[in-house]
Structures are given as C-alpha cells and as structure tokens.
Amino acid sequence: MIINKCWSIEPLQVSASSEMAIIAQLAHSHPMSESTIMSCFGHLYRVSGIYCDGVLAGFAIVHQIFEEATLMDICIAPEHQGQGLGKALLLSLIEDVKVHEVDKVFLEVRASSKGAQQLYRRCGFKQTGIRKGYYKTSIIENNSQQISGVEDAVLMELDMDALT
Numbered sequence: 752m753i754i755n756k757c758w759s760i761e762p763l764q765v766s767a768s769s770e771m772a773i774i775a776q777l778a779h780s781h782p783m784s785e786s787t788i789m790s791c792f793g794h795l796y797r798v799s800g801i802y803c804d805g806v807l808a809g810f811a812i813v814h815q816i817f818e819e820a821t822l823m824d825i826c827i828a829p830e831h832q833g834q835g836l837g838k839a840l841l842l843s844l845i846e847d848v849k850v851h852e853v854d855k856v857f858l859e860v861r862a863s864s865k866g867a868q869q870l871y872r873r874c875g876f877k878q879t880g881i882r883k884g885y886y887k888t889s890i891i892e893n894n895s896q897q898i899s900g901v902e903d904a905v906l907m908e909l910d911m912d913a914l915t
Contacts, residue, residue: 760843763800765792770807774828781887801840811844820848822858841874856909861886871907880906
C-alpha cells in the first residue's frame with residue numbers, strides 16, 4: 752500500500768467491482784461492464800485502487816503472464832482527473848510489476864486520448880504500432896443523431912530494462 756497525505760493506493764477485491772464499473776462508466780465512452788471487471792480478479796490479474804479521502808477515485812487492472820504484463824485499464828473518476836492521481840497510479844503499477852519481475856508492459860490507448868499518451872510517454876512507454884479501427888466510437892451530432900464508428904488504438908510498450 753502506498754500512502755500520500757491526500758490519497759492512498761491499495762489492492763482491490765472483487766467487492767469493489769460495482770464502484771469500479773461506475774467510475775469506468777463516467778470516465779470512458781465505452782467502459783468495461785461490471786461482469787468483465789469482475790472477471791479481472793483471477794490469479795493472473797492485479798487490481799489496484801487509488802482512494803482520495805477514503806473514496807475510490809480510480810483503479811488500474813494489470814494482467815500478467817510470465818514476464819509480460821498488459822495494462823488492461825487505468826481509470827480516474829472525472830471529478831478527480833487533473834490532480835496527478837493517474838500518474839501516481841501508473842507509477843505505482845510500474846513499481847509493482849518490477850517486484851513481479853516483469854520485463855515488458857503493454858497497453859493500447861485510443862488515438863484521440865492525447866493526454867493519456869503523453870502521460871504514458873513521460874513514464875517511459877514508447878509507441879510500437881497502430882491497430883486500425885480497434886475501438887468503437889459514438890459521436891452525437893446536432894444534439895440528437897448518434898453516429899457509430901471506429902477509432903485506431905495506439906500500441907505502447909514499456910521496456911523495464913530501459914528504466915534501470
């Protein structure tokens with residue numbers, strides 16, 4: 752557990768799934784369902800939450816197989832964004848994967864999520880590719896018509912050896 756005077760990062764249990772689903776719904780255009788979140792509490796996963804004043808403000812889900820890990824989701828509730836909580840959670844995750852002898856961390860991020868990409872780069876991630884049309888999108892035009900489409904995923908990787 753990592754504690755700051757304003758926040759703490761702690762492992763989460765499956766009982767936090769409903770809170771996590773609410774945060775994901777508020778923060779993501781196409782969030783994971785509660786049942787999908789619940790499925791991320793198996794032995795190959797580690798789930799951490801960041802609490803502000805005792806309230807769950809965000810979470811991260813990591814899936815690890817052998818020496819490779821994938822950041823499945825990192826999410827901060829909209830009212831807590833812009834306060835450095837996402838960075839704190841990401842740095843905590845990086846420290847955790849070091850302890851678990853991970854060589855590489857992979858992630859996918861929406862091409863439109865420039866702020867997230869910038870955060871990942873500042874923490875040592877490098878872009879390794881593009882996955883065309885990977886994410887679903889919804890755009891509301893003229894306050895009424897919803898148009899569905901797709902958006903590219905930017906593939907990123909953190910080489911843990913490069914951090915030392």
